[in-house]
Amino acid sequence: MRVSLFVTCLVDQLWPSVGTSAVNVLRRAGCEVEFDQRQTCCGQPAFNTGYRNEARVLARRFIEIFEESKADAIVSPSGSCTAMVHHFRELFAEDEPWRIRAERVAERTHEFASFLVNVLGVDDLGASFSGRVTWHDACHGLRDLNLHSEPRRLIRNVRGVEFVELANADACCGFGGTFSVKYPEISVAILDNKIESIEKAGVRAVVSGDASCLMQIGGRLSRKASPVRAMHLAELLASRE
Amino acid sequence: MNHPTETAEATGYGPPNAFDQNVLKALGDEQLHSALRNLVVTFGSKRQAAINSVEDWEGLRDEARAIKDETLAHLDRYLEEFANNAERAGAQMHWARDGHEVSNIIIRLLHERNAKRVVKSKSMATEEIHLNSALEDAGIETVETDLGEWIIQLACETPSHIVVPAIHKSKKQIADLFVAKIGIEPTDDVAKLTSAARRVLRQRFAEADAGISGVNFGVAETGTILILENEGNIRLTTSLPKIHIAVMGIEKVIPHFADLDVFLKLLPRSGTGQQLTAYQSLITGTKKRPADEGPEELHIILMDNGRSRMLAHPVTRQSLACIRCGACLNACPVYQQIGGHAYGSVYPGPIGAVITPQLIGLSKATQLPYASSLCGACREVCPVKIDIPALLLHLRSEVVEGTAAGSADQKGPVKRKFAERLAFRLYAFAWSRPFLYEWAARIARLAQRLIVRQGRIGKVSGLVARIAPPFGAWTACRDAPPIAQRTFREQWREDSKIK
Numbered sequence: 246m247r248v249s250l251f252v253t254c255l256v257d258q259l260w261p262s263v264g265t266s267a268v269n270v271l272r273r274a275g276c277e278v279e280f281d282q283r284q285t286c287c288g289q290p291a292f293n294t295g296y297r298n299e300a301r302v303l304a305r306r307f308i309e310i311f312e313e314s315k316a317d318a319i320v321s322p323s324g325s326c327t328a329m330v331h332h333f334r335e336l337f338a339e340d341e342p343w344r345i346r347a348e349r350v351a352e353r354t355h356e357f358a359s360f361l362v363n364v365l366g367v368d369d370l371g372a373s374f375s376g377r378v379t380w381h382d383a384c385h386g387l388r389d390l391n392l393h394s395e396p397r398r399l400i401r402n403v404r405g406v407e408f409v410e411l412a413n414a415d416a417c418c419g420f421g422g423t424f425s426v427k428y429p430e431i432s433v434a435i436l437d438n439k440i441e442s443i444e445k446a447g448v449r450a451v452v453s454g455d456a457s458c459l460m461q462i463g464g465r466l467s468r469k470a471s472p473v474r475a476m477h478l479a480e481l482l483a484s485r486e
Numbered sequence: 487m488n489h490p491t492e493t494a495e496a497t498g499y500g501p502p503n504a505f506d507q508n509v510l511k512a513l514g515d516e517q518l519h520s521a522l523r524n525l526v527v528t529f530g531s532k533r534q535a536a537i538n539s540v541e542d543w544e545g546l547r548d549e550a551r552a553i554k555d556e557t558l559a560h561l562d563r564y565l566e567e568f569a570n571n572a573e574r575a576g577a578q579m580h581w582a583r584d585g586h587e588v589s590n591i592i593i594r595l596l597h598e599r600n601a602k603r604v605v606k607s608k609s610m611a612t613e614e615i616h617l618n619s620a621l622e623d624a625g626i627e628t629v630e631t632d633l634g635e636w637i638i639q640l641a642c643e644t645p646s647h648i649v650v651p652a653i654h655k656s657k658k659q660i661a662d663l664f665v666a667k668i669g670i671e672p673t674d675d676v677a678k679l680t681s682a683a684r685r686v687l688r689q690r691f692a693e694a695d696a697g698i699s700g701v702n703f704g705v706a707e708t709g710t711i712l713i714l715e716n717e718g719n720i721r722l723t724t725s726l727p728k729i730h731i732a733v734m735g736i737e738k739v740i741p742h743f744a745d746l747d748v749f750l751k752l753l754p755r756s757g758t759g760q761q762l763t764a765y766q767s768l769i770t771g772t773k774k775r776p777a778d779e780g781p782e783e784l785h786i787i788l789m790d791n792g793r794s795r796m797l798a799h800p801v802t803r804q805s806l807a808c809i810r811c812g813a814c815l816n817a818c819p820v821y822q823q824i825g826g827h828a829y830g831s832v833y834p835g836p837i838g839a840v841i842t843p844q845l846i847g848l849s850k851a852t853q854l855p856y857a858s859s860l861c862g863a864c865r866e867v868c869p870v871k872i873d874i875p876a877l878l879l880h881l882r883s884e885v886v887e888g889t890a891a892g893s894a895d896q897k898g899p900v901k902r903k904f905a906e907r908l909a910f911r912l913y914a915f916a917w918s919r920p921f922l923y924e925w926a927a928r929i930a931r932l933a934q935r936l937i938v939r940q941g942r943i944g945k946v947s948g949l950v951a952r953i954a955p956p957f958g959a960w961t962a963c964r965d966a967p968p969i970a971q972r973t974f975r976e977q978w979r980e981d982s983k984i985k
Contacts, residue, residue, distance in 0.1 A: 254917070257974040258927050259967045264974035265984055280978050280985075285917045291910050293860060295882030299914035306918050335876075388862035417819045421859025426956035428506070428857070430513055433963045434823045435859070464964030467942055 246365070248276040249316035251307075251354070253326045254286040255456040256477075263456060266483035267322045267357055274367045283310050289329040293422045297336060304333045305343065308350050318364065319354040322479050324386025324454050327356040331389065356386060358454055358478055362395040373404035374484040376449035378476075380408070381439065381462065382415045383455035396454055396478055403481060411442045420461040436465050443473060450476040496642040499827040502842055502851035508828035518654050518825050525653055529816045532759025533867070539761055540751060550748050551871045554807035557740055558797060564706040564739045565788060571709030575771025577784040584791045585615025591787055592617065592698065592731055593624045599729060601626070601695035605687075607713070607720040608632035609700025610648060610810055611733045611789060613832040614845065617698070628698075629690045631719035633683055640667045646826030646834065649757045649812035654825055687719065697723035697781070701734035702809070703749060704786075707742050708770055711786065714753065716764040724767055730781040732769075736793050737806035749809065752869040756811035792845045801880045805840050807870045814864035814874060820857055829854065836864035840877045848884055849900050855881035905955075924975070931969045938968045 248271055252264040268278050288303030307330065311319050321327045331354070333347035361367050380400060386392040401408050419425065419435030426432075439462060443451050451466075451473060453459050463475030499508045512518060537543050557564050569579045582588040596604065604621065606612065606628055618639070621628045630639040634652040638645060640663050645651030652660070661679060664670045670682045699720060703712040711732055713720050724730045740749070754760040773780040796802045815821045815835030826834035831842040831851070839858060843851040855878045864874040886907075888900050916922040937943050937950060943966040951958025960966055977984055 252974050254923075258969050261970045261972060261974035261977055265977060268984055280975070282975055282978070283920050285920060285923045288914075291914060293879065293882075294906070294910065295855075295879070295884075295886035296907075296910040296914075297883045297887070299910045302914045302918050384859070384861040384863075388866060417859050417861035417863065419819065419859060421861070423956075424856065424859045426959040428509060429959040429962055431509055431820055431823050431857075432859070434513055435819045436964075438819075460967060461964065464960070464966060467965040468944070468963060 246276050246318065247316040248278050248360075249311060249314040249319045250278055250280045251284060251287075251311070251319050251321040251326065251330075252280065253321060253323045253456065255460070256322060259460070260456050260477065263322050263477040263479050266477065266479040267320070269483045270361070270370055270372075270479055271320065273370055274361060274365050276365075279314070279316060281310055281314065287326045287329040289326060290422055292329065292332065292336070301336050304336050304347065308333065308343070308346050311350050311354075312346060317353075318360060319350070320357055320360045321354065322357040322454070322477060323456060324356050324383045324390055324392060325457060327354055328385040328389035330354045356390055356392060356454065358386075358395045358399055359390060359392055362398060368395075368398045369402040370399070370482045371404075372402075372482045372484050374450075374481055374486055375405040377407040377409055377447060378450045378452050378481070379411050379443065379446050379448045380414055381411070381418060381443075381451055381453040381458055383453050383458045384417050386454050387415055392454065396452075399478065399482060400452060403484070405486075406481075409446050409448060411439075411446060413438060413442050418458045418461045420457050422457070425461060432461075433465070436461055440465050440469070440471075444471065448473055450474040450481070452476050452478055452481050454478050497644060497646075497827045500830055502830040502846070502854050504830060505828065505853040505857060508830060509824055512824035512828040515825075517656055517659075519823075521653055521656065522822055522825055525647075525650065526816055526822050529759055529813075533755060533813065533816070534759075536755035536759045536761055540755070546748060546751055547869055547871050550752050550809075550869060551807060553740060553745050553748060554870055555804075558737070558803055558806055561736065561739070561797060564741055565736060567706040568704050568709060568739045569786075569788070571707065572704075572711075572771065572786055573709070575709045576774075577709065577771050577786050580785060580787040582787050582789045582791070585617075585789075586620075588612075588615055588733060588787055588789050588791070589617055589620035591785075592733075593621065593626070595729070595731060595785060596621075596626055596696055597624070599695070601729060603690070603694050604628045604696050604698055605631050605690055605694040605723050605727065606635075607697070607699045607715070607723040608635045608651070609698070609733060610645075610832065611700050611735050612698065613645060615733075615789070615791060617733070629687070629694075631687050631690065631717075631723055632715070633680065633717060633719075636683065636687065637663065640664075644827070644832055647812060647815060648810050648833065648835075648837075654827065691722050691726050694723075694727045696729040696731060697725075697727040698731045698733065699724050701732050701738050701786070702753065703746060704734055704739045705741075705743050705746065706739055710743065710768055710770040712746060713767045713769070714750075714763040714765070715767070716758070716760075718765055721765055721767055724769060725780050728781055729783045729785070730769075731785045731787065733787050733789055736788050736790055737808075753809055753811050756809075756813040756867065756869040796844050802844060802877065804872050805837075805844060805877060807872055808837055808841070809870060811869055813867040813869065817863040817867045819859060819861060819863065829857065836874045836878075837872070840872075840874055840881065843881055848881065852885055852900055855885060924973075927969050927973055931971070934968050941968065942966070943968055 256263045271278050288300040292300035331351045337344035418439050419432040459475040580591045630636045637652040646654040701711045702714050754763045772784045796805045814837050818836050821835040829838050833841045839854040860875045946961045
């Protein structure tokens with residue numbers, strides 16, 4: 246299967262190992278991976294802050310670039326960016342031609358874990374990682390895309406992993422895009438509930454499907470000099486240790 | 487008089503536009519935190535258990551939403567049907583455009599009957615319009631009879647939760663309040679406190695000239711109003727005094743009596759985690775024979791107060807499907823941290839952040855649509871499937887575009903945020919040009935050398951925080967990742983192994 250990778254701007258610039266890991270994992274699952282270097286961002290920061298005109302500029306670009314692709318699927322290592330692509334239609338509610346194009350692109354756009362399990366039917370990538378890990382449900386993956394069992398199946402099949410469930414796995418980490426800097430005190434107060442249960446779980450790594458949540462959780466862990474690593478699912482699945 | 491839906495000063499919290507300052511006060515309140523933790527644990531688990539006792543919860547939610555959508559699509563017709571049938575059963579109907587009209591109708595009715603003492607049961611509609619202070623100004627003595635509402639009335643505060651209005655108060659605070667206001671002996675015995683409340687309130691019921699209530703549902707087909715409760719005070723409020731006045735938001739009407747079956751399964755389970763409330767008062771008109779018990783007059787006031795404005799817009803219309811269960815408050819990570827008063831409105835939490843700006847005008851509640859991480863937990867628990875995140879996003883776009891829905895006097899200019907606007911313009915310009923996007927990363931990579939230590943960016947202050955406030959806000963408590971030494975696309979281009 247031919248896959249066009251939408252790597253997301255956050256992964257591209259801040260967390261490139263997530264992108265390279267995703268490429269490796271997709272190849273291991275038998276996909277041919279292409280990457281269109283014209284891509285940048287889905288426009289989510291603008292959309293979520295209310296700047297719809299700015300979001301439309303980036304949405305149109307995204308649609309133009311990815312509808313040219315002959316790939317069978319567009320895959321992104323981010324639940325929230327994938328959800329944003331699925332939101333494009335709302336940006337073009339009064340612009341039918343663009344709305345139709347948006348819907349066509351959205352149909353082909355899949356979140357990484359969901360693509361592996363639901364489209365390819367793969368839940369064992371032959372990865373290995375020793376130690377106890379837990380999973381944080383990124384909100385948009387969980388509630389917009391209904392991702393729940395897929396990442397857990399993938400993690401449980403990693404050799405050497407002891408998977409533990411957090412009591413508040415499905416609770417928000419407090420990131421929320423610009424919310425995290427508009428109301429940093431609330432954002433961190435919410436985050437600390439998550440950090441507390443991660444620390445209690447005694448894990449080596451907390452795994453998630455969104456670089457934004459990992460930036461939030463990882464940023465706090467790092468500030469607290471915690472040994473726990475914030476890790477993307479793609480990185481775990483690419484791991485061979 | 488207070489402006490409608492603004493928090494009373496006694497709480498120490500400012501209006502909705504002071505949200506950012508209110509937040510700091512709330513986060514520093516340890517007592518509030520422990521109360522909120524209890525709320526979340528208790529209501530969360532009770533709600534889940536109550537939901538599990540229903541076979542097809544999702545189906546019920548869909549059914550409820552469909553009923554609400556149908557009603558809202560033909561609201562004029564159902565309201566007329568409701569009013570006609572209620573009148574036929576003996577009720578007197580009143581229509582009010584806003585809170586002032588509601589207050590004036592009630593004051594006129596009470597003055598005409600020389601009614602001076604009023605008992606009131608819990609009602610968000612009357613909280614919304616600050617009826618109590620209007621009645622007080624008109625020389626009418628009003629007593630809240632719901633225990634929680636009575637507590638906050640004694641404390642001169644406003645509710646901090648739609649269902650549990652005094653959730654922010656500890657047992658100790660309530661005991662101290664009772665000592666100061668009703669002169670009981672100091673005690674920490676809950677039974678003694680409630681029996682003291684009962685003693686005072688019973689006396690008020692016996693003396694009351696009129697009872698004022700809200701309405702949970704108004705059935706168009708029969709003209710019946712339904713009010714749910716657990717304490718029995720609503721039953722007394724609506725049956726003991728000679729006059730019963732019910733204040734009903736126009737969105738409370740439902741078409742058929744049989745629809746109650748759906749909502750009675752949803753509301754108590756979502757609100758308090760009960761399969762059913764202890765009391766359900768169904769009131770159809772007045773007593774039929776003089777010898778019967780019950781009030782001689784029933785007045786139902788249908789209140790708009792901004793609701794028809796919400797109805798007019800296809801996106802905001804679903805705000806009116808809300809049945810005021812409070813489940814979204816309990817599920818909201820933001821509410822869980824800051825409680826209700828920080829929102830500066832009698833409607834707090836996610837649904838409050840949606841409703842308040844539409845009631846009082848976006849210019850007076852500009853921050854509230856942003857008081858959410860958009861996690862969607864509210865949408866997940868909402869018994870009528872209101873897409874609260876979508877509504878918040880819509881309101882955010884109204885803030886940005888200055889197209890706020892609101893009546894002329896409420897519209898007012900929404901404060902523009904020039905730096906933010908400029909930042910998003912630049913972002914859209916640069917991020918739609920891969921060349922600029924890449925150069926931005928390269929420049930940032932050079933600049934960050936000044937602040938990156940051991941592969942991470944710690945707390946920035948001084949000049950950097952002044953130039954880029956969001957950066958200062960982020961790094962106050964969290965490290966930030968630096969721009970990668972080689973971005974993904976650089977690796978893709980240069981590294982044959984990846985490509």
